[in-house]
Amino acid sequence: MRRLIPFILSAVLSPALLQVAYCADGTSPSIQILAIDLNGEFNIKAASTGVGDTLADFDGSQRAYPVEWLPNASIFEYNGIEFNLPPFHDPKAHDSIRSDSQVIAVPNNNTLYHSFHALATSVWPPSGSADARAGNLTFEFDDGSIANKQILVGPWWSRNPFDGPIHTPFHYANPNLDGGKMVDYNVTSISYVAARIPNDRPLKSITLPVDSSFINFFAISLVGVTANTTGPVLSVQSVRSTTKWSQSDEAGSRIQQIEVTLANLSPLSAPSNASWITSPHNITLSSSNNEIETVIPGNFLRLRSNDQVVVPVGIRSAQTLSAGTKVKVQVQINGDSSAVFENQQTEFEITAGIPEWQNTDESLRTHESPDWYEDAKFGIFIHWGIYSVPAWAPTGQQYVAWYDHDLHTPPNNGSKTWVHHLETYGPNVTYDDFIANFTASKWNADDWTDFFADAGAKYFVFVTKHHDGYALFDTGNSSHRNSVLLSPKRNVLTELWDSAKNRHPELYRGAYYSLPEWYHPDFAPYGFDAWPGGAALNAFNHSCCDPFTGYVHVDDYLEGIHKPQMSTLMFEYDADILWCDIGGPSAFPQIAASWYNHAASQNRQVVMNNRCGANQSDFVTPEYATFPAVLSQKWETSEGMDPFAYAYNTDTPLDAYKNASTVLTLLSDIVSKGGNFLLGVGPKEDGTIISAMTDPLLQVGQWLKIAGESIYGTRPWFIQPEDTSTGSTNVRFTTKPDAFYIIALSRPENGVLRTSAPVPIIDGDTVHLLGGSGIELRWFIEDGMLGVEVDDNELDKLPVPIWAFKVLYHLE
Numbered sequence: 001m002r003r004l005i006p007f008i009l010s011a012v013l014s015p016a017l018l019q020v021a022y023c024a025d026g027t028s029p030s031i032q033i034l035a036i037d038l039n040g041e042f043n044i045k046a047a048s049t050g051v052g053d054t055l056a057d058f059d060g061s062q063r064a065y066p067v068e069w070l071p072n073a074s075i076f077e078y079n080g081i082e083f084n085l086p087p088f089h090d091p092k093a094h095d096s097i098r099s100d101s102q103v104i105a106v107p108n109n110n111t112l113y114h115s116f117h118a119l120a121t122s123v124w125p126p127s128g129s130a131d132a133r134a135g136n137l138t139f140e141f142d143d144g145s146i147a148n149k150q151i152l153v154g155p156w157w158s159r160n161p162f163d164g165p166i167h168t169p170f171h172y173a174n175p176n177l178d179g180g181k182m183v184d185y186n187v188t189s190i191s192y193v194a195a196r197i198p199n200d201r202p203l204k205s206i207t208l209p210v211d212s213s214f215i216n217f218f219a220i221s222l223v224g225v226t227a228n229t230t231g232p233v234l235s236v237q238s239v240r241s242t243t244k245w246s247q248s249d250e251a252g253s254r255i256q257q258i259e260v261t262l263a264n265l266s267p268l269s270a271p272s273n274a275s276w277i278t279s280p281h282n283i284t285l286s287s288s289n290n291e292i293e294t295v296i297p298g299n300f301l302r303l304r305s306n307d308q309v310v311v312p313v314g315i316r317s318a319q320t321l322s323a324g325t326k327v328k329v330q331v332q333i334n335g336d337s338s339a340v341f342e343n344q345q346t347e348f349e350i351t352a353g354i355p356e357w358q359n360t361d362e363s364l365r366t367h368e369s370p371d372w373y374e375d376a377k378f379g380i381f382i383h384w385g386i387y388s389v390p391a392w393a394p395t396g397q398q399y400v401a402w403y404d405h406d407l408h409t410p411p412n413n414g415s416k417t418w419v420h421h422l423e424t425y426g427p428n429v430t431y432d433d434f435i436a437n438f439t440a441s442k443w444n445a446d447d448w449t450d451f452f453a454d455a456g457a458k459y460f461v462f463v464t465k466h467h468d469g470y471a472l473f474d475t476g477n478s479s480h481r482n483s484v485l486l487s488p489k490r491n492v493l494t495e496l497w498d499s500a501k502n503r504h505p506e507l508y509r510g511a512y513y514s515l516p517e518w519y520h521p522d523f524a525p526y527g528f529d530a531w532p533g534g535a536a537l538n539a540f541n542h543s544c545c546d547p548f549t550g551y552v553h554v555d556d557y558l559e560g561i562h563k564p565q566m567s568t569l570m571f572e573y574d575a576d577i578l579w580c581d582i583g584g585p586s587a588f589p590q591i592a593a594s595w596y597n598h599a600a601s602q603n604r605q606v607v608m609n610n611r612c613g614a615n616q617s618d619f620v621t622p623e624y625a626t627f628p629a630v631l632s633q634k635w636e637t638s639e640g641m642d643p644f645a646y647a648y649n650t651d652t653p654l655d656a657y658k659n660a661s662t663v664l665t666l667l668s669d670i671v672s673k674g675g676n677f678l679l680g681v682g683p684k685e686d687g688t689i690i691s692a693m694t695d696p697l698l699q700v701g702q703w704l705k706i707a708g709e710s711i712y713g714t715r716p717w718f719i720q721p722e723d724t725s726t727g728s729t730n731v732r733f734t735t736k737p738d739a740f741y742i743i744a745l746s747r748p749e750n751g752v753l754r755t756s757a758p759v760p761i762i763d764g765d766t767v768h769l770l771g772g773s774g775i776e777l778r779w780f781i782e783d784g785m786l787g788v789e790v791d792d793n794e795l796d797k798l799p800v801p802i803w804a805f806k807v808l809y810h811l812e
């Protein structure tokens, strides 16, 4: 049977949004989208009519969005969810909620809610900084029970931007706090966040996060289904066009990836034999005039109740269709369970084809992390340069690569680096005196690339130029401050990348590139914060100036340095990843489109981070920090093997480096929440890497060789990323279309792995320990908890005490 019911609870949603339910029997499930009426809750004004609008105060520090850039419509659709927009355009009405544990009542009308969706954003705490912020939603149910769900929300603006569905090109600043300026021209946005709601009982209310979470809300919508539904209730939440593609076909045309988000809205507690998908299904898209055809159907074979999944479908557009055309498509779900499903169709709009990129925000914003990057999960970050000669920072406190800065700031014994330098080298040695001692005397690029591969990394990012301005590649005549002309008189980047291309073509190659340089004389007009530009005064006699060896004058730093140097990395070295640092003034937005188009012409999909000084980013970059929940955009944590340095630090005791178990704990945790892990390794100036860093990483590589399928190519589980509850083993979850992974970060006790999470396991599925003996492990469900029996012999087989269990779905 089939129903198309745009069933709307509260208010004014347009019937344009159809949700399709595919349902088992003669009953009529109806998908409900409840756009909660928040009018009684709004307590602040986000949208400002301009300087002097005294009501507008979004962050508690009188900053606000420009109203003319906020949508005028009352309905906003994103990711298949309709939101009621607040009264941005009524200058007298509050239009957002500063979260402070407000209780939002939910009229449930016989509906079981499956997911929470919000337009929200985090603000900077007073004298704090831009960061994604976590907060707990508390769901209260009719039966008195509660459930917590941690959400993570990106900041409304940052020099290194996060993304969101609504953008304004600036926001109003607070001149008293923002150095006198009325307007801040960083791109400013409203984020999207989604969370799963346990849907086995009627929801009564939602308590928003506490005030110290600094999360503000604009709109909240819930998705649910009428109670008393039986059978799987599949809902196509969205059909999202991407600019990602899989291999070009013979004809040279690219196969575009379309992402179908599919939810099974039936209640969590419903029996698996009646309400889960447990057999192979595929999804195809078609259009009535054959503008597109499905080339690679999307596959899924397990979808439990209260779960959802993103299924990629590969399509090809007709030759005659110009790329970027909007096309109405039908979604067809095919499965062998004819009793449960009919082939159903309804229409969704997609953008067919991938247009050439242009240097406009609208175009660049469509760029996104490619699947290879999402799949890779684990990369190695190499910091190696003249700072590797002194190789010193107070361990655990400062970065070694910041030696040049910390030598000069402050230029007295208030700086530990200054004191160390004076004691070790005397006052007559300047930073550039280290150049000659950067020898690479024992360096062989093959040793490194073999090591990256042996450590289990799928990509590496090499520091091609740090803030000291010393480049490790041929910078032509834009600067002569580089390893080719000075020490060690080698083109380090070429040697390294040639080695990778020849020996490990499977490794993707990333270039870290610092946009600012602390002491480049011509950066001074652009200088800010810790990157003033201009030559450094001598740290000891304060005379002008320390040498900036290899300096070549340029009229304009962005034109003369950024453009040629970034172009070299993009077009000559064919970087797969551009890992910019610091952000701020940048030539990147002027060359981004040509880079994307150049790479696409070679059938390569490249990726950039959020520090390129652009208004968009393919991924965001917490540093020596991880995110505690899934973010709505791709992210990557970076940190070193060192407790607090990326480059080699002689001040760090050998036992302070991370061990293999710490690395794998971090990696599993990060991956379960949708992140990648870029792990820093700092070679010595001669090119060798100490065993305190290589040994643990080789163990990590051994573990990944036998258990890496629980990491690489996985996606987070919609229901929950982890189980750290009492009585459960401390576990993280990852998923693939054909299997579910449970990664134990603590040793299962008394021979049993336990979790209270609703793992999508059914009779016939097999469980085994990756890297174990291969035996099938007995599993059982007891008091709602999954137990997997595993004895010590089995657990002891792993080279690192982290255990990945694979639940292989039984094929019906």
Ligand SMILES: *[C@@H]1O[C@H](CO)[C@@H](O)[C@H](O)[C@H]1NC(C)=O
Pocket (backbone or CB within 6 Å): 008, 009, 010, 107, 108, 109
């Ligand atoms: C939902 O329930 C409330 C009372 O519980 C009722 O007033 C309202 O009409 C119902 N809405 C719909 C769409 O059924």
Ligand SMILES: *[C@@H]1O[C@H](CO)[C@@H](O)[C@H](O)[C@H]1NC(C)=O
Pocket (backbone or CB within 6 Å): 068, 069, 070, 071, 072
């Ligand atoms: C909203 O409407 C106003 C007045 O018509 C217009 O100036 C503004 O550009 C519109 N904003 C958006 C985001 O469409």
Ligand SMILES: *[C@@H]1O[C@H](CO)[C@@H](O)[C@H](O)[C@H]1NC(C)=O
Pocket (backbone or CB within 6 Å): 134, 135, 136, 148, 150, 213
């Ligand atoms: C959310 O709640 C959990 C426990 O319920 C707690 O451990 C965590 O710290 C809370 N997180 C935030 C951001 O409040």
Ligand SMILES: *[C@@H]1O[C@H](CO)[C@@H](O)[C@H](O)[C@H]1NC(C)=O
Pocket (backbone or CB within 6 Å): 158, 159, 183, 184, 185, 186, 528
């Ligand atoms: C962006 O924000 C930073 C603060 O992080 C500020 O210093 C800078 O001036 C802003 N940039 C622009 C273009 O307004």
Ligand SMILES: *[C@@H]1O[C@H](CO)[C@@H](O)[C@H](O)[C@H]1NC(C)=O
Pocket (backbone or CB within 6 Å): 110, 227, 228
């Ligand atoms: C759903 O089931 C409950 C209890 O089983 C019953 O009270 C209720 O009337 C049913 N609702 C509908 C719409 O069938």
Ligand SMILES: *[C@@H]1O[C@H](CO)[C@@H](O)[C@H](O)[C@H]1NC(C)=O
Pocket (backbone or CB within 6 Å): 271, 273, 274
């Ligand atoms: C599902 O399993 C239960 C208990 O194992 C059984 O009683 C029921 O008949 C099964 N239902 C279907 C539709 O197979």
Ligand SMILES: *[C@@H]1O[C@H](CO)[C@@H](O)[C@H](O)[C@H]1NC(C)=O
Pocket (backbone or CB within 6 Å): 280, 281, 282, 297, 334, 335, 336
């Ligand atoms: C899609 O599913 C249908 C029904 O199970 C099956 O007949 C067909 O072979 C599948 N197609 C592909 C390409 O997997």
Ligand SMILES: *[C@@H]1O[C@H](CO)[C@@H](O)[C@H](O)[C@H]1NC(C)=O
Pocket (backbone or CB within 6 Å): 412, 413, 414
């Ligand atoms: C640091 O320098 C100040 C000012 O020159 C001096 O008074 C102080 O004794 C110095 N401290 C140490 C520990 O050398």
Ligand SMILES: *[C@@H]1O[C@H](CO)[C@@H](O)[C@H](O)[C@H]1NC(C)=O
Pocket (backbone or CB within 6 Å): 426, 427, 428
């Ligand atoms: C530093 O140079 C000065 C001037 O050349 C010299 O007098 C002094 O002895 C040198 N200091 C050291 C520690 O070498």
Ligand SMILES: *[C@@H]1O[C@H](CO)[C@@H](O)[C@H](O)[C@H]1NC(C)=O
Pocket (backbone or CB within 6 Å): 427, 428, 429, 430, 538, 541, 542, 543
């Ligand atoms: C300051 O020290 C530097 C480095 O030793 C030296 O080259 C320079 O001549 C000194 N300047 C003065 C004024 O002593």
Ligand SMILES: *[C@@H]1O[C@H](CO)[C@@H](O)[C@H](O)[C@H]1NC(C)=O
Pocket (backbone or CB within 6 Å): 389, 425, 429, 433, 434, 436, 437
């Ligand atoms: C450079 O290396 C030489 C030879 O090992 C050593 O004598 C000198 O002190 C070093 N200089 C610096 C600045 O590290």
Ligand SMILES: *[C@@H]1O[C@H](CO)[C@@H](O)[C@H](O)[C@H]1NC(C)=O
Pocket (backbone or CB within 6 Å): 476, 477
């Ligand atoms: C750099 O400048 C020199 C001297 O003007 C010139 O010979 C050389 O070709 C230039 N190199 C590049 C890469 O432009």
